[in-house]
Amino acid sequence: MPVYAFGNLTPRLADDVFIAPGAQVIGDVEIGPGSSIWFNCVVRGDVNTIRIGARTNIQDGTIVHVSRKTHGTTIGNDVLVGHMAIIHGCELQDGSFVGLGATVMDGCVIEQDAMLAAGALLTPGKRIPSGQLWAGRPAKYVRDLTPEEIERHRQGAAHYADLAQTYRTDLKLV
Numbered sequence: 001m002p003v004y005a006f007g008n009l010t011p012r013l014a015d016d017v018f019i020a021p022g023a024q025v026i027g028d029v030e031i032g033p034g035s036s037i038w039f040n041c042v043v044r045g046d047v048n049t050i051r052i053g054a055r056t057n058i059q060d061g062t063i064v065h066v067s068r069k070t071h072g073t074t075i076g077n078d079v080l081v082g083h084m085a086i087i088h089g090c091e092l093q094d095g096s097f098v099g100l101g102a103t104v105m106d107g108c109v110i111e112q113d114a115m116l117a118a119g120a121l122l123t124p125g126k127r128i129p130s131g132q133l134w135a136g137r138p139a140k141y142v143r144d145l146t147p148e149e150i151e152r153h154r155q156g157a158a159h160y161a162d163l164a165q166t167y168r169t170d171l172k173l174v
Contacts, residue, residue, distance in 0.1 A: 006046050014054075018164035021173075032056070032077065036164035045072075053077035053094070057160035062087065071106045078157040082118060090122075093130075097153045113150045117142070 002019060003011050006027035014033040019025060023037045027045035032054035037043055039060045043050055048066035056079040058064060064087045066072050071089025075081070079092050082100035089106035092098065096110040099118030107125040110116055114128040117135035128134050131150065133142045 009045065011045070016165065016168065018168045020060075020167070021171075034161040034164065036160060036167075038062075048072040048089070051075065053079070055157055055161040057081065057157065057164065058087075059083045059085070059160075065089070067106050076112075078154060080153060080156050080160070095150070095154060095157070096128075097156075113145065113153070115145060115149075115153070 002023055003025045009027040011025045011029040013031045016033055017031045018036040020039040022039050023041040025037060025043045029043055029045040029050045031052045034055040035052055036057045041058050041062045043064045045066060047068040049072035050064055050066060052075045054077045056075055056077060058081045061084040062081055064073055067089035073087060073089055075092045076094035078095050080097045081087060082098055084101045085098050086103040090104045090108040092110050093112045095113045097115040098104060099116060101118055102116045102120045104122045105124045108122045109127045111128060111130040113131050115133045116122055116128060116139060117133060120135050120139040121137040122139045131145050133145050134140060135142045
């Protein structure tokens, strides 16, 4: 498994975490039960902490990092992080969703059940309130999410948690 200590900082993973081939998990990182780190992701807790909750998925090509001494990264439970996102020194609360190719910068907070759209740039220190959709570069408020959209995000997190368990047993190098 591509999990590395950095000095005396060793990742701590729940027993059923899926780390895909090509992903790298380094340093002071904790990952909760049922979570998944997909192909070619980097989760680098070398100069600060990274905490990832339960049933959260970090999709292919995403970078999760921190800022030295100022901002660790905390990602809650049931969070969806789309392919090729950059998550840096921020907080993603339970049930939040970061779209494909989006960037979340230092000191940002995406509250519970909030969403940052694909390709968006959330500039330092911004906060997306619960239930809101923000989009653009820089990201701005677009509208409130519907209850149906929030439910789809929750189902998406559950889907990835199930898929990760299938990958843990069925992925084979040929």
